[in-house]
Amino acid sequence: MKSDSKLEKVLSEGKFGVTCELGPPQHADPDNISKKAEHLKGNADAVNITDNQTAIVRMSSIAASKLAIDAGLEPVAQMVCRDRNRIAMQSDILGAAALGIKNILLLSGDHQTFGNHPEASNVYDLDSINLIQMVKNMRDEKIFQSGDPIKEHEPRMFIGAVENPFADPFEFRVARLAKKANAGADFIQTQCIFDMNRFKEWMKMVVDRGIHERLYILAGITPVRSHKALVYMNKNVAGITVPEELIKRMEDADEPKEEGVKVAIEQIQEIQAIEGVAGLHLMPIGWESITSVIMEKTGLLPRP
Amino acid sequence: MIVGDRKPLEEILESIKDFKKILLLGCGGCVTICFSGGEKAAGLLASQISIARKDAGNPIEIDEATPTRVCEHEFIDELKDKIDSVDAVLSLSCGVGVQTLAEQYEDKIIIPALNTTFMGYPVEHAVWEERCAGCGDCVLGWTGGLCPISRCAKKLLNGPCGGSVDGVCEVDSEKECIWHSIYDRLKRIGKLENLEKVRDPKDWRTSTNAGQRKSEFKEAQL
Known part of the structure; x- marks a missing residue:
């Protein structure tokens, strides 16, 4: 075991892992985290705590992760390259480890022009692959980015990263995944999957190169309440494609919410059958309360 | 150039x-x-x-x-x-x-x-120094014609940091503290009040932070 992470334990035992997501609030109330945690407790092995997602200022992911621990969750603290240089990143990694955070998810981050401070200067001192390598070296080589030794208590993180099988150039997305494995990622969460055929095609390329044996791939599933959400994502979110049939199915449904749950359950069953998929990353954006309903119906409960 | x-x-x-x-x-x-x-x-x-x-x-x-x-x-x-x-x-x-x-x-x-x-100019024969970072929102009008974006290691907007001593930058004793020079220059031209105002955070979208920039001169387009 590389860390004390429960998520790592579940995945390393070959069990189908489950993660979900919790977005910190745009204010400083700690109870917000414990309330949201109630929906998620017992439904996932670990919960991503997002880092100022869509570049909108929110409670710090590390502080919110600590509150999540206090509320009985195992957090996956997210860290983006947009807002911190390598000094701040390493400092935050040490701080996160000291607070008992055992999983970290490292990503480039949404550009600040999408958020509420578009005039901000971005950092991008390191990119996501550099960052993965740095956190791995802190753990395994016990060195800082500078090469200076971490003399004791190195931060032992289970290292996550993301990949989007629906972005272009399509073939390079597999090479990029391999780069993340080479850099030291232990697990991957994918972008929300709506185009299952394309995801399968991508997973086949991943398996052909044996990358699934080097890291755990958690497939991203997003339940939606209406076809409008799908239309919106298809049109406005770069790197998300939604098949027309799925939009139509949701549009034609008499009970769109129930249909949304049904679709998600079918998608979860489908990803479980794909070679190389080690788990599920459930992201009910703005619909966290549905998590337990879906988890109940998939037969993935109780969690180990 | x-x-x-x-x-x-x-x-x-x-x-x-x-x-x-x-x-x-x-x-x-x-x-x-x-x-x-x-x-x-x-x-x-x-x-x-x-x-x-x-x-x-x-x-x-x-x-x-x-x-x-x-x-x-x-x-x-x-x-x-x-x-x-x-x-x-x-x-x-x-x-x-x-x-x-x-x-x-x-x-x-x-x-x-x-x-x-x-981007800079020759300060003596065969020696060039940086003068412009191309930030896209020029501040020289109120800084006495000396640029804190390209010439201050912290790109400060509200005067020198605490490391400025004898007109020298804390980062490199060979470099001038441009904010010290801005102060001297504004004093000389009677515009020290320019430094009293709290300057708002810079809008970095006009710099490289929002990706590739483009400039058009409509009147001259064919």
């Missing part, structure tokens, strides 16, 4: 090691003025490469040219025959020139021989 430093010879040799015939381009624009990339610099580099490759038992054929400016299509159009006949183009132009070549000659390998460094 754009200033550049020629890359070290070893790095240039490594970057062209697989080629038998190259076109070495100088540029007649900015980098001629700063000596690093003009016709003379190209001639010197060609000799150095030829000698090194001959000594290594791997001779190379080098064609040379120095267009007026590499950064405009009309000046590199005429190089087509030369470019078609070589394995790669080694360019002493700035990064803008290298990209103009790469965009115009899509199938050709284009290699830079110069590190583009900054």
Whole structure:
């Protein structure tokens, strides 16, 4: 075991892992985290705590992760390259480890022009692959980015990263995944999957190169309440494609919410059958309360 | 003007090691003025490469040219025959020139021989200093004509940091504290009140933070 992470334990035992997501609030109330945690407790092995997602200022992911621990969750603290240089990143990694955070998810981050401070200067001192390598070296080589030794208590993180099988150039997305494995990622969460055929095609390329044996791939599933959400994502979110049939199915449904749950359950069953998929990353954006309903119906409960 | 430093010879040799015939381009624009990339610099580099490759038992054929400016299509159009006949183009132009070549000659390998460094001017003969970071929202009007964006290591907007001593920057004792100089200059021209106001955070969208920038002059468009 590389860390004390429960998520790592579940995945390393070959069990189908489950993660979900919790977005910190745009204010400083700690109870917000414990309330949201109630929906998620017992439904996932670990919960991503997002880092100022869509570049909108929110409670710090590390502080919110600590509150999540206090509320009985195992957090996956997210860290983006947009807002911190390598000094701040390493400092935050040490701080996160000291607070008992055992999983970290490292990503480039949404550009600040999408958020509420578009005039901000971005950092991008390191990119996501550099960052993965740095956190791995802190753990395994016990060195800082500078090469200076971490003399004791190195931060032992289970290292996550993301990949989007629906972005272009399509073939390079597999090479990029391999780069993340080479850099030291232990697990991957994918972008929300709506185009299952394309995801399968991508997973086949991943398996052909044996990358699934080097890291755990958690497939991203997003339940939606209406076809409008799908239309919106298809049109406005770069790197998300939604098949027309799925939009139509949701549009034609008499009970769109129930249909949304049904679709998600079918998608979860489908990803479980794909070679190389080690788990599920459930992201009910703005619909966290549905998590337990879906988890109940998939037969993935109780969690180990 | 754009200033550049020629890359070290070893790095240039490594970057062209697989080629038998190259076109070495100088540029007649900015980098001629700063000596690093003009016709003379190209001639010197060609000799150095030829000698090194001959000594290594791997001779190379080098064609040379120095267009007026590499950064405009009309000046590199005429190089087509030369470019078609070589394995790669080694360019002493700035990064803008290298990209103009790469965009115009899509199938050709284009290699830079110069590190583009900054926009600046010669403070003495053959010494250049940075003066502009191209931030896209000029502050010189209230800073006495001295730029804190390109010349302060922290890009501060509200005066010198606590590390300014005797007009020298805390980062490097060879560098002036530009905020100290701004203070002196504003004092001289009777505009010290410019420093009293709390300046708002800068909008960095006009700089490189929002990706590639574009500039249009509508009246002159065809």
